[in-house]
Amino acid sequence: MTNDRTISRPGMFYGWFVVAAAFTVMMLGFGSAYTFSAFVESLQRDFGASRGSVSLVFSLAGFLYFGLGIVSGPLADRWGSRRLAIAGMILIGLGLAAASLARNLTEVYVAYGLGVGLGVGASYVPAIGAVQRWFVRRRGFASGLAVSGIGIGTLVMPPLAAFFIDTLGWRTAYLVLGGLTAVIGAGMALLIENDPRDRGLGPDGDPVKPGVQSMTPTGASVGEAVRSRQFIGLYIACLICSFGVFVPFVHLVPYALDHDVAKSSAVLLLGVIGVGSTVGRFFLGGLADRMGRHTSLLAMFVGMGLALAIWAVAANVWSLAVFAFAYGVFYGGWVAVLPAVVMDYFGGCNVSGIIGILYTSVAFGTLIGPSAAGFAFDVSGSYMVPILASVAANIVAAAIMVVMSKAAAPA
Known part of the structure; x- marks a missing residue:
């Protein structure tokens, strides 16, 4: 008798449920991580710490959650994305709960760094990798819709x-956020499935021809991918741009407070990044399917650099809001398009593992930036040097993409 899970049924394509689950996982995971800027002032005050030492909490977590993809990606390819995503949501909840009990900044490093870092790392790459397998024609749109959860999380x-x-x-704020993430995030992660063939479907809901269900996805091995010119170029571009990508998520609120912006408005600036990010992920992901995902990725690097240049001269809440929205649009587009570019280049056989290795570049940039x-x-009492360095990093990343496009066209 045929298992009813393998029967293709009329109605909504199940790939959209996978997208919804990935959306929620990223909304709660990254949303919890990106609340950090709202906690900087409290942590500085209660622990008598410098801004640099407090910022290191986020950098350590970011290093772990992007760096862990090198482990969680291959594990998802082997064991399935659902288990990793559920474990990640629970780890984030436990980490935030442990941070609420910290007696010094070192304990915040351990609790927040390990909990949020390992939790997001365990869930992000497996969730976004699963989405790639369910779509071909609308991969950019689906990927953008899934990662728009990060934008909504940053907004809310x-x-x-x-x-x-x-x-x-x-x-108590950390405790409440931890509970929400663990319960809702783990519940939605139950909807994630690795492969449409398990439901008798092809990508985009297309029917599968007889005998195809048992075939494994095609594509490059991990070793073939990481030795390729395309991967090396992507890795270097992402490494360089990542030194500046997450600086606004930690320092925009303190920057605004330093410029006499009210605290309530300063925190809302992160929400403006979230709005822009959602627009970028949703619309630019779909646009990339039509104009070419490689070209779109190049445009995202240029756009982030130009937006950061606005930050360099912004001095009031309105100019900062313009920066935050523009930056969010191109940052969101970058996050949406990058996994789809990887799938275009290397196929679906080991896509989670390849994405995981690529994201170690982002991990090193996030640790340092x-x-x-x-x-x-x-040291200087100003953010001008790091902002200008972030602009330069994105322009260099864009130049690398131009060189790549001349050296080899995407598969």
Whole structure:
């Protein structure tokens, strides 16, 4: 008798449920991580710490959650993405709960760094990797829709965290955020499935021809991919741009407060990044399917660089809001298009593992960039040098993409 899970049924294509699950996992995971800027002032005050040392909390977590993809990606290819995503959501909840009990900044490093870092790392690459296998024609759109959860999380979670901090204190705020992430995130992660063939479907809901269901996805091995010119170029471009990519997520609120912006408005600037990010992920992901994903990725690097140039001259809440929206659009587009480009180049056989290795480049940039910006501020009293360095990093990344396009066209 045929298992009813393998029967193609009329109705909504199940790939969209996978997208919805990945959306929620990223909304809660990254949303919890990106609330960190709202906690900087409280952590500095309660632990008597410098801005650089507090920023290092986020940098350590970011290094782990992007670096862990090198492990979680291959594990997802082997064991399935659902298990990794569920474990990640629970780890984030436990990490935030442990951070609420910290007696010093070192304990925040351990609790937040390990909990949020390992949790997002365990869930992000497996979730986005699963989405890639369910789509071909609309891969850019589906990928953009899934990662738009990060944008919605950036819009919703920081103001929510600020509200909890003001009404309950920062410790209880971490506890509440941890509970929400563990319960809702793990519940939605149950919907993630690795491969449409398990439901008797092809990508995009197309019927599968007899005998194709048992075939494994095609594509390059991990070794073939990482030795290729395309992968090396992508890795270097992402490494360089990542030194500046996450600086705004940690330092935009402190920057705004330094320029006499009210705290409530300063925190909302992170939400503006989230709005822009959602627009970028949703619309630019779909646009990339039509104009070419390689070309679109190049445009995202240029756009982030130009947006960061606006930050360099912004001095009030309105100019900062313009920067935040513009930056969010291109940052969101970058996150949406990058996994789809990897799938275009290397196929679906080992896509999660390849994405995981690629994201170690982002891990190193995230480890250094936000904390270096904080220490630069401690020394100079200004963010000008790290902002201009971030602009330059994105322009260099764009130049690398131009060289790649001339050296080899995408598969």
